[in-house]
Each structure stands twice: as C-alpha cells, then as structure tokens.
Amino acid sequence: MEQTENKLDISIANEGKNIAMIAYITIIGLIIAFVMNNEKKNEFARFHIKQSLGLALTGLALGIIGMIPILGWIINILGIFVLLYMWIVGLMNAINGKQNTVPFLGDKYVEWFKNL
Template sequence: MESTKSTEAVDKEGKNIGIISYITLIGLIIAFVMNNDKKSEFASYHIRQSLGLGVTGLALGIIGMIPVVGWIINIIAIFVLLYMWVVGILNASKSKMKPVPILGEKYAEWFENVG
C-alpha cells in the first residue's frame, strides 16, 4: 500500500514540516506544533513515521540495558534504525509519502491518529 504524491501536490510548508519532524525529538515536537494550525496530510504522514522511529529508538535503548546480548542487538539495530531514518528524511525531502523500510507501514497503522 504505497502512496506517492507528486512534487507539485505537496505544498512547501508541508514538505518543510515533514523534514523537520526527522530532526531529533525537538524537531518532532516543533513539526507537530507547526502542523496543528494548518493540517497537512504529507506532514502528518512524516510526523507519524518519525514518531515510530523515535519509539523504536527508545525500545532499543531499553533492550541495550541487557548485558552482552542486549548490547549486540542494540549495536546492529542502531545501524538499521539509522538507515530507516535516512530513507525517511530522503522521502520527505523528495515529497514522497512512502513508508520507511521494515516498520514504516506499521508506524502508519499504529499512529494513524497522530499528526
């Protein structure tokens, strides 16, 4: 279920909010507040994707507290999460409403009421 919007269909403000949402937790909060006034479907989509990445990072932090096995899982998963983040920010910058790899479709489902 991939939906891709063309570049001209996405307004510049929505695109900027989408990109901002991927820049740290503070960027996510700023994007959420900016999108509250004028709801942009594109920005909301990327806010949900970014929120999913943040929650996944938090879960990895908790797993990383487990000695040895947790550390190994954490090291590998952090690189996967970094890859997912880069793909997400590239999708936002290219005006694509495309889920991040691996868990992106789940993020859209789990956080459908956010944004």
C-alpha cells in the first residue's frame, strides 16, 4: 500500500513540477503558475505557488522597509541576501520534486495562504 501512495505522490509532484518551477521566476511567473494551476489543480504546484507568493510579499516588505534611512537600508541589504537564499532553496525544492517549506518563514507562508 505504501508503494502505491509513494508512486501517487511522485506522479503528483512530477505533474506539478513545471508549474512549481515557473512560480519562482519573478512575479510574472507566479501569476502564470497560478493561472496554469487553476486549470488543472495540483497540490504540489499549489504548495510552491504559496511559498513563492510569500517570498514575493516578503521582498515587497523589504522594499518598503528599505525606504527608511540608514537602519532600513541595512535591514534591506541583509534581508535581500536572506531572501535570495530562501528563493534558491524553494526553487531547488521545486526542481527536485520536494515539498519542503523555505527556511525561516515557509511555515508561516503555508499558514497565511492556506485558503489559496
């Protein structure tokens, strides 16, 4: 029974892998992935769309914080490096067919976007 479930999970991940990878390619890719996943629902792709949306909103928040002189600039620069690391981990998870959350805020993204 477990082998059947594993094969099912693997096939779901393989079907959604392209959509999941597209989700991590800029905001335009996120929108395209969202539209593509609306046509044919895939849980793997949906998970990575949520993670990518969280990363995009985190980047937006960093941009707003970066407008604050001196302290905001420092937080923005450090935050961009952390965000880049999170983005690379998320993209690598999508490429490898893994449904792992991105470091630091990934669990929060799942919680915040559970109805998406």
